[in-house]
Amino acid sequence: MSHDAFHGRLEDDRMVTGSGTYTLDWDFPDTAHAWFVRADRAHAEIVSIDASAALAHPGVIAVLTGADLEAAGFKSLPVITMPLKPDAMKPLMPFRPCLATGKVRLAGEAVACVIAETQRIAMDASELVVVEYNELQPVVDSLDALKPGAPQLHDDVPGNLYWDYEDGDRAGTDALFARAAKIVKHDLYNHRVVGHPMEPRCCTGVYDAAKDQYFLYSPTQGPRMQASMVAKVLDVPTDKVDVVAKDTGGGFGIRSAPYPEYCVTLLASKKLGRPVRWNGTRSEVFLTDNQARDFICHGELALDDKGKFLAMRFFIVANNGAYLAPTGLLAQTRSVTSCITGVYDVPVSHARIQLVATNTAQVSAYRGAGRPIMSMLLECLVERAAIDLNMDVVEIRRKNLIRNDQYPYKLVNGTTYDCGDFEGVLDDALKAADWNGFDKRRAESARRGKLRGRALSTYIESTAAGGIPDDAQLLFEADGTISLKSSSHSHGQGHETSFAQVVAGVLGVPMNIVKLRTGEAGMRVGGGGTGGSRSMVSFGSSYLLGAREVVKKGREFAAKELEASPDDIEFDHGEYSIKGTDRRISLMDLAKKYKGSAGEPHPLNSVGSGKWGMTFPNGAHIAEVEIDAETGVTEIVSYIAVDDIGNVITHALVEGQMQGGLTQGAGQILGEHAIYDRDTGQLLTGSFMDYPMPRAGMVAGLEVLDHPVPTKLNPLGAKGVGEAGCTGALPTLANAIVDALRPVGVTHFDMPATPQRVWQAIQAAKAGNPRALQTYTLEYA
Amino acid sequence: MAVKVSMTVNGKAVSHEVEERTLLVNYIRETLKLTGTHVGCDTAQCGACTVHMNGKAIKSCNIVAMQAEGANITTIEGVAKADGTLHPMQQAFKEHHGLQCGFCTPGMVMSAIDLVKNFPNPTEAQIREQLEGNLCRCTGYHNIVKAIKAASADKNVTVVGG
Ligand code: FES
Numbered sequence: 001m002s003h004d005a006f007h008g009r010l011e012d013d014r015m016v017t018g019s020g021t022y023t024l025d026w027d028f029p030d031t032a033h034a035w036f037v038r039a040d041r042a043h044a045e046i047v048s049i050d051a052s053a054a055l056a057h058p059g060v061i062a063v064l065t066g067a068d069l070e071a072a073g074f075k076s077l078p079v080i081t082m083p084l085k086p087d088a089m090k091p092l093m094p095f096r097p098c099l100a101t102g103k104v105r106l107a108g109e110a111v112a113c114v115i116a117e118t119q120r121i122a123m124d125a126s127e128l129v130v131v132e133y134n135e136l137q138p139v140v141d142s143l144d145a146l147k148p149g150a151p152q153l154h155d156d157v158p159g160n161l162y163w164d165y166e167d168g169d170r171a172g173t174d175a176l177f178a179r180a181a182k183i184v185k186h187d188l189y190n191h192r193v194v195g196h197p198m199e200p201r202c203c204t205g206v207y208d209a210a211k212d213q214y215f216l217y218s219p220t221q222g223p224r225m226q227a228s229m230v231a232k233v234l235d236v237p238t239d240k241v242d243v244v245a246k247d248t249g250g251g252f253g254i255r256s257a258p259y260p261e262y263c264v265t266l267l268a269s270k271k272l273g274r275p276v277r278w279n280g281t282r283s284e285v286f287l288t289d290n291q292a293r294d295f296i297c298h299g300e301l302a303l304d305d306k307g308k309f310l311a312m313r314f315f316i317v318a319n320n321g322a323y324l325a326p327t328g329l330l331a332q333t334r335s336v337t338s339c340i341t342g343v344y345d346v347p348v349s350h351a352r353i354q355l356v357a358t359n360t361a362q363v364s365a366y367r368g369a370g371r372p373i374m375s376m377l378l379e380c381l382v383e384r385a386a387i388d389l390n391m392d393v394v395e396i397r398r399k400n401l402i403r404n405d406q407y408p409y410k411l412v413n414g415t416t417y418d419c420g421d422f423e424g425v426l427d428d429a430l431k432a433a434d435w436n437g438f439d440k441r442r443a444e445s446a447r448r449g450k451l452r453g454r455a456l457s458t459y460i461e462s463t464a465a466g467g468i469p470d471d472a473q474l475l476f477e478a479d480g481t482i483s484l485k486s487s488s489h490s491h492g493q494g495h496e497t498s499f500a501q502v503v504a505g506v507l508g509v510p511m512n513i514v515k516l517r518t519g520e521a522g523m524r525v526g527g528g529g530t531g532g533s534r535s536m537v538s539f540g541s542s543y544l545l546g547a548r549e550v551v552k553k554g555r556e557f558a559a560k561e562l563e564a565s566p567d568d569i570e571f572d573h574g575e576y577s578i579k580g581t582d583r584r585i586s587l588m589d590l591a592k593k594y595k596g597s598a599g600e601p602h603p604l605n606s607v608g609s610g611k612w613g614m615t616f617p618n619g620a621h622i623a624e625v626e627i628d629a630e631t632g633v634t635e636i637v638s639y640i641a642v643d644d645i646g647n648v649i650t651h652a653l654v655e656g657q658m659q660g661g662l663t664q665g666a667g668q669i670l671g672e673h674a675i676y677d678r679d680t681g682q683l684l685t686g687s688f689m690d691y692p693m694p695r696a697g698m699v700a701g702l703e704v705l706d707h708p709v710p711t712k713l714n715p716l717g718a719k720g721v722g723e724a725g726c727t728g729a730l731p732t733l734a735n736a737i738v739d740a741l742r743p744v745g746v747t748h749f750d751m752p753a754t755p756q757r758v759w760q761a762i763q764a765a766k767a768g769n770p771r772a773l774q775t776y777t778l779e780y781a
Numbered sequence: 782m783a784v785k786v787s788m789t790v791n792g793k794a795v796s797h798e799v800e801e802r803t804l805l806v807n808y809i810r811e812t813l814k815l816t817g818t819h820v821g822c823d824t825a826q827c828g829a830c831t832v833h834m835n836g837k838a839i840k841s842c843n844i845v846a847m848q849a850e851g852a853n854i855t856t857i858e859g860v861a862k863a864d865g866t867l868h869p870m871q872q873a874f875k876e877h878h879g880l881q882c883g884f885c886t887p888g889m890v891m892s893a894i895d896l897v898k899n900f901p902n903p904t905e906a907q908i909r910e911q912l913e914g915n916l917c918r919c920t921g922y923h924n925i926v927k928a929i930k931a932a933s934a935d936k937n938v939t940v941v942g943g
């Protein structure tokens with residue numbers, strides 16, 4: 001069904017006409033408005049908070065501080081944990097308050113909440129809240145924070161080290177390194193970025209006193225997942241919280257968990273007996289959304305004298321920010337090392353990752369969540385090896401790829417790849433990119449005064465990592481529609497269309513009677529949210545099973561209706577019939593007739609459920625870039641992505657995900673950069689004026705091709721597509737840029753490739769410094 | 782200080798008392814309850830708030846409502862035909878999968894209609910350049926560019942409402 005003509009998604013009509021319902025489009029009578037007073041410094045003790053002038057301001061209803069939350073029994077914002085090896089260090093998880101108490105740890109941290117009759121009154125009055133601070137020295141760089149004598153953020157995180165995580169086999173790796181013919185080393189800085197869904201963070205908190213129930217209207221990737229975390233903060237049972245959302249304006253991992261403000265508006269609503277709305281701004285997104293990346297990476301590769309990889313080892317320092325974000329442990333460790341040796345046949349390896357506290361925004365999962373860190377490190381290391389050993393970049397890869405006869409292929413840390421065709425994918429990409437014609441194109445660029453570079457990456461990532469079964473409910477409604485309910489909320493993926501397509505395909509009904517309703521009040525369904533590229537793999541598979549269950553249940557009723565034995569009934573294109581006869585009845589007619597008794601659930605209602613294993617999308621990407629040495633401007637001139645994402649359900653949506661992910665990766669490589677001032681801890685790139693988002697002109701000449709190798713790990717054979725583009729784009733573009741700069745003497749360049757940095761690197765290389773734009777170096781330890 | 786503003790929005794005369802500092806986008810969203818126009822930033826960079834004022838695309842977060850006194854404003858809600866038929870630009874965004882989360886879409890559609898007014902048969906490069914003022918985080922723009930190119934061939938693409 002993949003290449004069927006595409007005529008748009010079911011959700012599109014409302015979205016193109018402005019009738020979508022995003023969080024701030026919900027309108028409640030008698031709403032009060034919240035505005036947050038935020039720390040204007042990065043590290044300080046709070047001496048006192050005086051809200052009296054704000055409270056006296058006409059129209060102000062209340063001012064809440066950390067003390068009010070403590071009095072209400074608020075708990076820490078939660079962190080998702082994972083099973084540990086018995087001898088492993090336990091992560092240190094300091095208390096993360098919704099409003100700062102005692103101390104502020106990042107510029108922008110919420111200190112108080114002013115609630116007023118209008119947003120503008122709340123904004124005005126927030127200026128009248130006087131916070132007296134005792135200023136402390138901030139630390140924003142993770143290596144600085146690890147130094148003895150560095151400012152300490154949390155009393156219970158000595159040395160600012162949240163966690164020292166290890167994966168793989170250290171001793172075995174060291175042994176192989178000891179007898180390697182050649183060891184190649186590479187350092188890189190995977191710099192910090194801000195995720196920036198286009199809908200800023202915002203919410204309305206509504207407490208219903210009659211039901212003692214909290215309703216949070218907020219952007220979300222998974223309403224039940226978010227509700228469970230909010231309930232932990234409020235210290236109430238999960239069922240006491242409903243997260244309600246219809247349309248969510250982007251997520252990319254950073255809308256999966258709740259934010260402090262959400263919990264504060266719920267308490268405020270309870271105290272005031274009115275809905276409390278918070279209209280967050282882009283500036284607040286910059287300062288206090290979960291941010292991403294910020295990994296200092298060191299990789300080493302041991303090879304034999306024929307260029308065959310023997311072992312790899314990595315030492316990585318991750319800047320996790322002032323607090324642990326909910327996904328701040330998982331995405332920064334296990335997600336980084338899950339595909340620890342990539343697409344390469346390397347039996348032994350080891351990785352160590354230190355998670356560090358600094359006075360910066362908390363870091364979380366963001367498009368790729370850890371996997372782009374490893375893909376970038378691995379592919380830059382392999383590129384470095386090819387250069388150091390004077391080997392061809394294709395041949396070094398080809399020689400070391402896992403072969404098709406090696407599946408299932410088990411990595412050192414237990415991750416097991418079930419299937420793939422890495423060499424086939426590579427060959428497709430080489431062909432599509434006219435790999436061998438590059439010299440001609442490079443010469444042509446040179447005639448126009450441009451430096452042309454190109455690079456190839458063979459990446460892999462893991463998806464759908466999930467520890468809990470994902471439920472998919474199919475409910476037959478009185479109006480002749482079928483409702484689908486699950487906790488995986490679309491924030492752009494088009495679930496309304498793709499899940500409907502899966503279900504309608506099995507049931508043989510028109511897609512437009514299948515209605516996805518994921519973020520409604522009262523929905524109680526098990527499973528995680530949208531994240532880790534798992535929705536189609538996991539929820540899609542559960543919907544498929546649920547739909548098959550409907551067909552099975554319907555067979556009994558059809559047998560009754562057609563007066564035949566269930567064994568003689570067959571189902572095809574939405575109709576049951578007695579084999580070999582023309583006696584038939586459609587599923588929907590049956591559903592109308594056999595409704596069950598009033599007040600009871602419809603007898604055809606079904607739930608599909610399953611805990612689907614990790615899948616491994618992979619691909620070969622080839623980019624060519626042109627750099628203007630005079631101005632430092634880099635242009636992406638072509639980008640070929642050949643990806644194995646398993647079976648494709650809706651081609652247009654898959655292509656859209658790839659295009660979006662690739663462009664997000666390109667954004668990071670070409671410009672996006674969250675920079676904190678080392679002395680003051682202030683975010684220097686705090687608006688779209690200083691933070692270059694990818695715009696329409698950034699990526700042209702993009703071609704996305706499929707090379708599907710269906711997995712048997714789920715009934716759809718799908719591998720997940722949400723993040724693959726980003727995972728592939730980072731190393732591909734980074735290596736292409738260095739390739740372009742090498743002829744002018746640059747041997748190392750840390751991203752982003754802004755015109756200024758590229759120009760600087762070229763000038764420095766001319767003056768004899770080929771590594772001027774290298775930010776850090778580490779030693780394996 | 783409250784002031785009275787009067788204008789025509791999607792063909793209807795409207796008039797309200799608002800605070801002087803009320804931005805046009807807030808007037809549209811909060812007073813008129815036309816929530817299709819979105820706010821994505823606070824520095825006039827993202828274009829999510831784009832509407833037409835006297836037939837030209839403007840960022841409605843970047844002027845106060847008073848500046849639109851007497852003006853003729855069209856928002857995304859006023860672009861399709863009264864019978865619900867989508868405008869060719871809306872139809873093209875849908876058919877070319879030019880939207881994912883949809884948050885940028887109203888502003889994109891409004892800018893795109895203005896774009897084809899100014900560049901009747903735009904090249905891909907022109908479209909990419911002219912979209913500079915609109916941010917989309919989801920699509921990578923590729924399908925938006927395709928949609929605009931396709932819609933530009935429709936002879937009614939510059940006509941809104943009706
Ligand atoms: S909200 Fe107007 S440009 Fe961003």
Ligand code: FES
Nearest residue numbers: 881885917918919
């Ligand atoms: S579709 Fe999500 S921002 Fe454009």
